[in-house]
Amino acid sequence: METRFLELKNITKSFGKVSALDRVNLFIKGEPEIVALIGDNGAGKSTLIKIISGVLQPDSGEIYVKAEKVDHWSVAKARAARIETVYQDRALVVQQTIARNIFMGREKTGFLGFVRGKEQSIESDRLMRMIGFTSKVFSSDSVVAKLSGGERGGVAIARAMYFEADLLILDEPTTALSLTESEKVFDFVRKAKERGTSCIFISHNIYHAYDVAERFIILDRGRVVREIDKEQTTAEKLVRDLQEIAHRGHRPAEGGVGQGGR
């Protein structure tokens, strides 16, 4: 079997008494693939993503990168493993310029840690042009607060693109985007795969997800309840699966896994 790029084993995470993830296993193949993470609100999708990107530390469980166990997983280690994340909240600093946002946390620096501002703004201009997310005139010196929601999403995606990841994580990348903008995002995901980048994304739109992804992981109340390959299902079947899982959860008499709290 070829080495898996990333593997999570028995990841458990709780916030106080609320269990967000319960012994979750997840892997990303060694060769590029697109995985959709789906599930109801509160299923633990965003928590799982934040653990993969290193923002949250799991309470227990192991993380393997290319079959090697990594201890003290962090944002820096995730980045070193070439994992890039576009967060649901975009992780922007809105009073700063586009260039500063793109290079946030890993500025291009020269002598004694001074930022090479000109280089950053040229690169940012190039990126914004490439992503083509413009409905009005702006430059890399523009403050992010002046941009529309879609354009802000564009900045977050441009940032992830710039650092050419091996694994790209998108947390609801298409919320608040227009139809054409969403199409651009998914087109970008496909293109990234062609270039050798795997992608995990969260979407509430099953049809979108079905269209782009090759593998579906359904989370329900902190557990991976189903893993399906695209060949084995259709969009309609996926929707039915989700509904079934959701309904099952609402009948406390059945199952009785004792995870309630909904």
Added chain:
Amino acid sequence: MMTSQVKPLSPDLDRPPPHKVERKRGIIVFMDRNRRALSALLVLAGLMLVFILLGPSTFLNPLIYTAIFRTLPIPILLTVSLVFVIVEGEIDLSFGSILGLSTWAFAAAVASGWNPFLSVVFALVVGGCTGFVNGLIVTRLGLSSLVSTLGMSFLLRGLIHVGTQGNGISLTFLNDTPFYQVSVGSVWGFPVHMIWGLAFAAVAMLLFNHHRFGAHVCCVGDNPESSREMGINVPRVKRLAFIFVGIASGMAGVLSGLNNQMFYPGSGEDLLMPVLAAAFVGGTPTWGGVGTVAGAVIGACSVGVIETGIVAAGVSHLYKNFFYGLIIILAVSGHKLNEPQYR
């Protein structure tokens, strides 16, 4: 709803831009980038104009500026460093007491026969360490910096009172030594410590505008959660800013001790309000994420001339605080009007 017929986005980077990149040049960009500092400059210019009109004999006399410059470097050092802490969304109210502590450290060291230059380093280390403790309290214990540095301010002052038993240390024996000349002497009537203050401000300006540290300070103050998600070590950046205030207070402490030719246990006590006012009059807003170091220097100058100006304008000293407050409120209202409009 199928979206598989999306037109592929060309990955060709050299493609001409789909729109004309609007890049404003020259004076407009400069004014937009430095709008806060420029608005602070406007406040200072307005103040000077009023004072010159009301008290021409005082304000057209160069001697008044020499007098102002003798005390100005201390608020400049403090205000400039405070900008870093305010921009990252915190506050430090203990700088006055850190100043006192550093002055004491310097005076005690030099009085016990240490080399004065070594004593300066000692004072800076004391200031920096105190700032580090402030940073630890805020980042490790998660206390509000407003409250914890207020507590620290009292605590350090109490420490000085207990440690010195209320006695000052005279530094007159340093007068006319080469060390005194390079620290607080004067060059053609211009106080040397003003040069130190401005040099410090210049370094701070470089750090704030062009260094990774300044960029991180702005990001952390703008949105700490985003900063964390993008891999910035938020607690570390916060601690560094508190250390920076500590070092600046240490430097201000040495200069103020030398300028007064003595250390007294209450040194730095009266600086809290003017320096805070200077930071905000200088155009740094209270909400974090943005600020201006150049504005802080201008703000410190404004607050410096207000005191002299009110006296020179012939207003009864009973009105002093009233006008002081009025000017601060007017200045900050002016900055509010000058804020850029966002969606």
